[in-house]
Amino acid sequence: MSTEHRLYYTTPCTTFSGSLPLGNGRLGASVISSPSREAFVLNEVTFWSGGPHTAGSGLASRAADPMAELRQTQRCLLAGDYEEGKRRSEKYLQSMENNFGTNLVVGRLDITVNGTMDSEGVRGFERELRLDSALAEVRYDSDGHRVRRRSFMSYPHQVLIVSFESDDPEGLNLEVSIQGQNEAFAARSRDGRIEFDAQALETVHSDGNCGVTGHGVVGVYSDSQEVESKECKIFVRGKKSATILLAFTTNYQQTGDGWREQASRQIEEATKLSVADLLAAHLADYQPLYRRMSITLGPSSGSEPASLPTDQRRQKFEPSNYADPGMFTLYFHYARYLTIAGTRATSPLPLNLQGLWNDGEACRMGWSCDYHIDMNTQMNYFPMLPSALPDLMQPLISYLKRLVTAGKDAAQACYGCDGWVAHVFSNVWGFADPGWETSYGLNVTGGLWMASHLIEMYEYTLDETLWGKQPIRS
Structure with missing residues (x-):
C-alpha cells in the first residue's frame, strides 16, 4: 500500500496516545495492540453526562428587566467603569455550570491472546492503519506461526468487527472481556455473548446523577464453534480463525425502551455474514467517500523516509528540512480519514472538541469534551468542503437548527432580545447561555460563526435548500 495512505509501526502500543482510531460516524474505537492483547477504547457520540437545560436557569441572578440591565451594563463598560460592568455581568449574565455534561468513554473491550507473551x-x-480501507491490522510471528488480526468499524452494519487468524496447529485461544469507566456499568455473559449496560455519569461537569444510558452486546464466533461464556467473559477456542463483534446504542433522544434491542439486532444481522462479506460491504460504503479526491506533492528525496515506520519517519521529517513531501500528503489524507470516520451524513451529532475519540482524560479536568463554538468546532469542519465532503456537513446543520431554537430562549432570558444567540460553548442538550467566566463567556458570536458554515457551504454547492425546504437566500 502507498505510504501516503497508511500509518505503520513496528512496535506495540500500550497507551491511548499511540492507538489507531476507527469509527463509523457514531461509534468509535481506539485500537491498542501488542502480541498478547488487542484492546479497544470505545466511544459513542451521544454518550453524554448531564441533562437538558432551561435557558437562563443557570444565571446567578435573573434581572427583572433583562434588556434594561443589559443597557446599564453596557453604559458602565463604555464609560470605563470596568469594575462595575464586571460586577453586573457576573451577577446577571454569568452562568453556573450545573449539569452541562461532557462526552464520556463508554468502556474498554479487551481481547487477550492466551499463551502469547509480548516478547x-x-x-x-507490525501494526498499521490503512486509510484507504479504514482497516487496522496487526501481524507477527509467534513461535514460528503467523498471526494476523484485522479490525474495522462498519457503517452499513453499525458494528465493530475484529477478526483473528493463525496457522498455529494448536489453534487460537482468546479471552474476551469488557469494562466500564465508572460504577454505572454492569456486564453479564450468557450463550456465548456479553451484554452490558452503561450510563454516562461523572462529577466534574455534572452532579453525577444524570446522563445518557447505553446498552451493548459483544458476540463471538469461531471456525470451531468452541465458545464459552462465564464470569462476564467469553472464552474462545478456534482452529484457524475467530471473530468478535460489538454493537452499542443509547437512549439519547429516544422514547420507550425499543432502543435497547437495537444492539442485539445489529449483532444478529452481522453474524449472518462472513468477515469477507462484512468487509466488502464496509469497503463499498467507505471507499467512494475516501477516493473522491487525491493529492500529489512531489517525490521524497530518496526512498528511505517513505519506507520507514511512521514514528521514525516523523522523527526525521524536520531535521531533513522537510525533504519528505509525502509526509505532508499523509497528514492530509489522515485528516480526511478522521473526518469520514468521525462523522457521516446521518450521524446524530456533529464532531465535538476531540472528534469521536477520547480517553476521558480531558473530561476529568476543568475542560470538557463538548462543542467549543468560538473556534474548535469550526476547525473540525474547515477541511470538509475543500476535500469534497459537503454531505458530511449535515450533522452540523441539524445541530445548528436545534441550537437556534435554544438560542431564541437564551436571547430572551439573558438579554430580553428577539432573535437567537449562542456563546462560547454548547452541549447535546442545547445549551446557549453565556459561559461561567465573563472574560470569555460573554462572547455572543459563537452561533453567528457556526452559521457562516452555511454560507460557505452554499458557495461551494449552490444548494439553496441546505436549511431544509426553505431556500437559504430567503
Whole structure:
C-alpha cells in the first residue's frame, strides 16, 4: 500500500496516545495492540453526562428587566467603569455550570491472546492503519506461526468487527472481556455473548446523577464453534480463525425502551455474514467517500523516509528540512480519514472538541469534551468542503437548527432580545447561555460563526435548500 495512505509501526502500543482510531460516524474505537492483547477504547457520540437545560436557569441572578440591565451594563463598560460592568455581568449574565455534561468513554473491550507473551517468541511485529480501507491490522510471528488480526468499524452494519487468524496447529485461544469507566456499568455473559449496560455519569461537569444510558452486546464466533461464556467473559477456542463483534446504542433522544434491542439486532444481522462479506460491504460504503479526491506533492528525496515506520519517519521529517513531501500528503489524507470516520451524513451529532475519540482524560479536568463554538468546532469542519465532503456537513446543520431554537430562549432570558444567540460553548442538550467566566463567556458570536458554515457551504454547492425546504437566500 502507498505510504501516503497508511500509518505503520513496528512496535506495540500500550497507551491511548499511540492507538489507531476507527469509527463509523457514531461509534468509535481506539485500537491498542501488542502480541498478547488487542484492546479497544470505545466511544459513542451521544454518550453524554448531564441533562437538558432551561435557558437562563443557570444565571446567578435573573434581572427583572433583562434588556434594561443589559443597557446599564453596557453604559458602565463604555464609560470605563470596568469594575462595575464586571460586577453586573457576573451577577446577571454569568452562568453556573450545573449539569452541562461532557462526552464520556463508554468502556474498554479487551481481547487477550492466551499463551502469547509480548516478547518471548514474537518476531516481525507490525501494526498499521490503512486509510484507504479504514482497516487496522496487526501481524507477527509467534513461535514460528503467523498471526494476523484485522479490525474495522462498519457503517452499513453499525458494528465493530475484529477478526483473528493463525496457522498455529494448536489453534487460537482468546479471552474476551469488557469494562466500564465508572460504577454505572454492569456486564453479564450468557450463550456465548456479553451484554452490558452503561450510563454516562461523572462529577466534574455534572452532579453525577444524570446522563445518557447505553446498552451493548459483544458476540463471538469461531471456525470451531468452541465458545464459552462465564464470569462476564467469553472464552474462545478456534482452529484457524475467530471473530468478535460489538454493537452499542443509547437512549439519547429516544422514547420507550425499543432502543435497547437495537444492539442485539445489529449483532444478529452481522453474524449472518462472513468477515469477507462484512468487509466488502464496509469497503463499498467507505471507499467512494475516501477516493473522491487525491493529492500529489512531489517525490521524497530518496526512498528511505517513505519506507520507514511512521514514528521514525516523523522523527526525521524536520531535521531533513522537510525533504519528505509525502509526509505532508499523509497528514492530509489522515485528516480526511478522521473526518469520514468521525462523522457521516446521518450521524446524530456533529464532531465535538476531540472528534469521536477520547480517553476521558480531558473530561476529568476543568475542560470538557463538548462543542467549543468560538473556534474548535469550526476547525473540525474547515477541511470538509475543500476535500469534497459537503454531505458530511449535515450533522452540523441539524445541530445548528436545534441550537437556534435554544438560542431564541437564551436571547430572551439573558438579554430580553428577539432573535437567537449562542456563546462560547454548547452541549447535546442545547445549551446557549453565556459561559461561567465573563472574560470569555460573554462572547455572543459563537452561533453567528457556526452559521457562516452555511454560507460557505452554499458557495461551494449552490444548494439553496441546505436549511431544509426553505431556500437559504430567503
